[in-house]
Amino acid sequence: MNAGPGLELSGRTVVLVVTGGVAAYKSAELARLLVRDGARVHVVMTEAAGHFIGAATFQAITGEPVWSDLWDARMSNGMAHINLTRDAQLVLIAPATADSIARLAQGRADDLASTLCLARDASCALMVAPAMNRQMWEHAATVRNINMLRSDGAFVIGPASGEQACGELGPGRMVEAEELHDAVCAHFTPKVLAGRRVLITAGPTAETIDPVRVVTNLSSGRMGYALAREAARAGAEVTLVSGPTGLDCPHGTVRINVRSAAEMHSAVLARYQACDVFIAVAAVADYRPAAPSLRKIKKSADTLSIEMVRNPDILAEVAGRADAPFCVGFAAESHDLDGYAQAKRLSKKLPLVVGNLVADGLGGDENEVVLYDDAGRHPLQRASKPVLARAILAHLSRMLDR
Structure with a gap:
């Protein structure tokens, strides 16, 4: 069911970070839903993401330039990792691969995606949508990293369970774009019924x-x-x-x-x-x-x-x-x-x-x-x-x- 206009998103700015996973195709639909409901969306792609989806797709959907290089000279002061999140209320990583989750947990800052997450203002929330093979998701290192992100205040959405690109079944699929859209709307909705x-x-x-x-x-x-x-x-x-x-x-x-x-x-x-x-x-x-009849009632008269x-x-x-x-x-x-x-x-x-x-x-x-x-x-x-x-x-x- 179409959830209707996301009034909570009107005037919001979201930084959508796309990392290198097959689920990157879902991120294009997610960007469309966010823009449809009034959000301004800045897309940041890791180098690996470019192997799965093109920057032109996101630029066409969002009407905004796509960012990937930490040293991109298009930003007037050369500080995309600072400027992109200063007017944003949310950084959403979808898909969030096992590697990107590990980088966040460790506080790495060696590319644009990881650096802007570390440099974002405290008022800018972080949400991640894991996407990986089931064994990677269940590995002790990933469990430890996810718990670390949660303890640092990040919101973790998913993953879903089902058939994966590798052919295996189990947890690790990125949740669908509609569900992520709902999660973003929920994040911005005033909690007038909290605790009810x-x-x-x-x-x-x-x-x-x-x-x-x-x-x-x-x-x-x-x-x-x-x-x-x-x-x-x-x-x-x-x-x-x-x-x-x-x-x-x-x-x-x-x-x-x-x-x-x-x-x-x-x-x-x-x-x-x-x-x-x-x-x-x-x-x-x-x-x-x-x-109720246990057998189908047969036509036998003009009235019943x-x-x-x-x-x-x-x-x-x-x-x-x-x-x-x-x-x-x-x-x-x-x-x-x-x-x-x-x-x-x-x-x-x-x-x-x-x-x-x-x-x-x-x-x-x-x-x-x-x-x-x-x-x-x-x-x-x-x-x-x-x-x-x-x-x-x-x-x-x-x-x-x-």
Whole structure:
């Protein structure tokens, strides 16, 4: 899922250091994502990186000159290792090979990449995305070097596990560009939910009719996933209980996959006591077939009657408990939004309800919502769901801090 505009990156300067690994091709996509979201990106390539990708690629993507030589005369004072990081807020090494990690841990300063890392201002953070063969990653020397970087304050993203260029399987792959982009956005996001544990439900549920048919709805899950992603970026520990969607698990969250309302009910009840905030975004089916058929129902008549029974009301059950966390409900209505949303908030004793008309955004990329709390109604302008998620969480954080 497209995470939407990275507002956190607008006006930021990132130094992207590309070292000599096959994963350098992912760095071109990463540079594109950072530039798309408003960041200025200075690319620094090691000599080895040039064997895997060309400088012209990065110059075309970023609109900035690419740097590789410690003695490059294009910098007016000849000090690229100083000047490149003075207006930067982050140095990101992706891919970070075993050699580049060792150089950082040892404090080496014998090329432009290593020297600018050592010379950067304390306000400029360092983030590394390891990429190497699994045996190199697991070697005691690399483990020692990574631990040293972490103790020095560097942020280590990954590595992922899977098939490697050498043909082996295991940990060591550089994480994908989208995940690195999320990590950079998270770094710059104000941590308004730091220390909070947030449980979110998202997506539709699917209630079995027979082995090939279900009762479901048009929810895409995008709103719940956007809230999970933005909550994680804001410093929360996020658990996402998700019905069937085609969306990727947001970076920094734990996803529990469920199918039916009963499964979602069980997953939430097993976890709500360990959270501070419960946000019920999922479009849970109100009813399910009373007796699902074990075999496919064959066409035999012009009409078909299916007896339906009510599903448990997950939000009402959690909110009604003595040990309930701060509960947020969602109300998707076809009409009379104010009346139904406020009635839902009052009947379930919810501090906050997010309401919208289904015609405004169910299943789409954008929405228009109204927040309802004890102080009244707070309409939000129509926007992408990630932007709305940030606004909802900002309102939520202010309520938690009262």
